[in-house]
Amino acid sequence: MKLSNLIGQRIKEVPREAQTASHVFLVRGGYVRPVAAGIYSLLPLARRVTAKIEAIIRREMDSVGGQEVLLPVVLPEELWQESGRADAVGPELLRFRDRNDKPMVLGMTHEEAVCHLARTEIVSYRQLPCMLYQIQTKYRDEARPRAGLIRVREFTMKDAYSFHGSQDDLDDYYQRLHDAYARIFRQLGLRDVISIQSDTGMMGGAVSHEFMALADCGEDTLFISPDGEYKANREIAVSGLQFEREAPQPLRKVATPGRKTIEEVAAFLGVGPEHTGKAVFYLDHEDNLVFAMIRGDFEVNETKLRNYLGTPALRLADDAAIRACGAEPGYASPMALEPDKLRIVIDHSVAGSGNLVVGANEPDQHYCNFNFGRDFEDGEVADIATARAGDPCPVSGRPLQEKRGIEVGNIFQLGDKYTRPMGCTYLDRNGREQYLIMGCYGIGVGRSMAAVIEQCHDRNGPIWPAAIAPFQVHLCALNNRRPEVAAAADKLYDELLAAGLEVVYDDRNEKAGFMFNDADLIGAPWRLIVSPRTLAEGQVEFKTRDGSEQTMLPLAAVVNTLISRRD
RNA sequence: CGGGGCGUAGCGCAGUCUGGUCAGCGCGACUGCUUUGGGAGCAGUAGGUCGCGAGUUCGAAUCUCGCCGCCCCGACCA
Incomplete structure (x- = not known):
């Protein structure tokens, strides 16, 4: 290629919207051009890089027995009705109607589409295990695209779906894919890609891992044990902190005029936030009120809480909703709530600590020396706390380190979450009809390219690993x-x-x-x-x-x- | 969806508060000449419905209202 002919002008000045290294260099280098928020054209340089990334991915997918397919971008919404996700996912699923007024969607992931294929093509245990994959455009109507190709609305993804006759077989294959992913990211030249335990979110299923390229601009926060014993997304990370209960002191009401926040109350009473209890009210997707209580030095982890409650969505409750259950905003206490009007979830940090300062459920009043089990015993005790840097690792006890990462890939064990509602069955060796056991495995192609730049650049531009250099x-x-x-x-x-x-x-x-x-x-x-x-x-x-x-x-x-x- | 910022030439910006030679600058592009080891010089050329629409006014890039788009923080995010 002669540079005099290459489409994609290099530009000297940094575009105003570009903040991160990959965004700056992708635009300045003439790799990509924005078309709309989170929607980019890939120019020849970027396409050469992504083609190489795709080739590496393709080789590894083939090496574990994958068969490449190409599923449609445009799908009838009825497929998503079948799986139940038409109602479960929000506006990030772009919906529209065709000329015959038939509801359609743009695929943001292809479990439904691949199940549509699998239920007619996979009929016998003799065909298992079977893995289908594609490298194809996805569309998600993200609320907030950001950082160039790191978070976009339209993007190219390798998505793979495996089908099995047993959980054991899925377990084995899942590990093979885990290893294949490690090989892929190593070949891409990414350093510091680690797989971590993650939330399964809307995908459902029991087990999942995210592959994180460590980078300061990453959107995800990770907690890592220094000995490598434990690696988890903040969304699910567990703190190994042990709680100690001192001897309970008598419950005592104190005036706390105008002090509502943990900081104000703790400072006013001269105690640390770890000696307070924090009350947080949420509304779930059906507007049921949830009372979450946690020690004042922790934050509620909404992902954990959502998973514990089994609700797809949580939002903070407004004052009116809080008063409706008999609580006083800013001074709420678990005592004197009306348990039939709300669900009460108590974090281990509260259950395990004694003599906390909590609200008295009337304005300008708190209680000292609240003890769970003595002063209040309703509610469910669960882990709903956000882990913190320095907390002990739940496995080794060493202090957890906090890192930022870009999620370049993920793998999920889905079980029969999709195959059952969509009727994906096969005949086992006894001639009995069984639901297929399923796994799915994604890699963001453009995001991987951006992640490489984040990790491999100097002040003048990218330093491409040879394997994917344009x-x-x-x-x-x-x-x-x-x-x-x-x-x-x-x-x-x-x-x-x-x-x-x-x-x-x-x-x-x-x-x-x-x-x-x-x-x-x-x-x-x-x-x-x-x-x-x-x-x-x-x-x-x-x-x-x-x-x-x-x-x-x-x-x-x-x-x-x-x-x-x-x- | 909440908070903040921004929309003027391909890119970066000035001009807006205080309406009236404000349609401007730098980079980039094109032509010619010179130059040639870390974003050169000179001369010339092209390129803009000042985001869109109403309104106020003798007069609007500038004031008012509405809308749209984009960016950042947060919420959300298989």
């Missing part, structure tokens, strides 16, 4: 108006191409600095520079993008040197 070699002809430079560079370009190397050739009549900055933005691993200066010695300058090497090569030896380094 080009292997960036050839610059400095001062190419001189016939000998142009001739030598043209010849070298042809020879490199003939040798099977991927070359971008800067054949423009530009200043050196201009060319070098473009080369940095394109980020090819190797740079070759032909100039009057090098040609005077019969040489070409060779330089690696990461700056680790810079040397002169005899003109005649360039091609063979690069070939031997590539292989």
Whole structure:
């Protein structure tokens, strides 16, 4: 490719909307262009990178027996009615009607579509296990796209679906996919990709892992034990903190005028927040009131609470809803609630601690020395606390470290969540009809590309790992108006191409600095520079993008040197 | 969905408060000449319904109202 022909202008100035490294360089380097919020066109450079990522993924999926398919982007909503997700998912599922007024959706994931296929094509245990995968466009109408390709509405995803005759078989296959994922991300050049326990969310199922590329701009917060014994998303991470109950003191009401927040109350009474209890009220998807109580130094983990309650949605209750159950906002207490009007969930931190300051359920009053079990015993005790950095690991007891990560892939054990409602059955060896056991496995292609940039860049642009670089070699002809430079560079370009190397050739009549900055933005691993200066010695300058090497090569030896380094 | 910010040429911005030579600057693009090792110089050219729509006014990029879009934080997120 001659740079004079490449579509995708490099731009010097940082677009105002770009904040993260990958976003900045993808736009500045001419890889992507925004079309609408969270919707991007991929230009040739980006497409070359994603094609390589896809090839790596494809090879690994094939190696574990995957069969590639291509399912539709546009699906009849009735398929989603069958699975029950038409009602379960919110506005992120884009719905519309076709010309015959038939309800349709844009696929945001393809469990329904693959089940539609599987229920007619997989009929016998002899066909199992079976894994189908595709690399295809997804659409999710995200409320807030952000950070370039990190979080988008339209994106390319590899999604795979496996079918099994038993949970044991799924367990085995799940581990094989877990290993395949580790190989894929290693080949992409991502460092620090770790698999962590995660919430299964709307996908359902019992077991899931997320593959996180560690990066400061990542959207997810992870807790990791320093010994690697425990790795979990904050959404589900468990704190190993042990609670101690001191001897209960008599319950005592104290005036706390105007003090509503934990900070205000704790400061007013001269105690630490760990000696207080926090009351949080939620409404679930059916507007049922939920009272969650947690120690003041913790935060309620809404994912945990949602999972515990089995509700798909929670939102904070307004004051009117709180008063409706007899509680006083800001001074709410578990005592004197009306248990038949709401569900009460007590965190272990409250159940395990004694002598807490809690609301007295009337304005400007709190109780000291609240003890769960003595002063109040209704409600369900559960883990609804958000783990904190420094809390002990629940496995090893070492202090948990907090990291940020980009979720580049995930794997789920779905069981029969989809196969049962959608009637995906097969005949087992006894001729009995059984529901297929299912797993699903996703990798975000564009997000992976962005994650690589987040991890591999300098101030001038991406430093692509060779495996996914848009080009292997960036050839610059400095001062190419001189016939000998142009001739030598043209010849070298042809020879490199003939040798099977991927070359971008800067054949423009530009200043050196201009060319070098473009080369940095394109980020090819190797740079070759032909100039009057090098040609005077019969040489070409060779330089690696990461700056680790810079040397002169005899003109005649360039091609063979690069070939031997590539292989 | 809540909070904040922003929409003026492909990109980055000034101009808006205080209505009237304010349709401007830099980069980029195009032509020519010079230059050639980290985003060169000179000369010239093209490019904008000032997000959209109403309204106020003799006059609106500028004031008012409504709408749309985009970005950031939060909520949400298989």
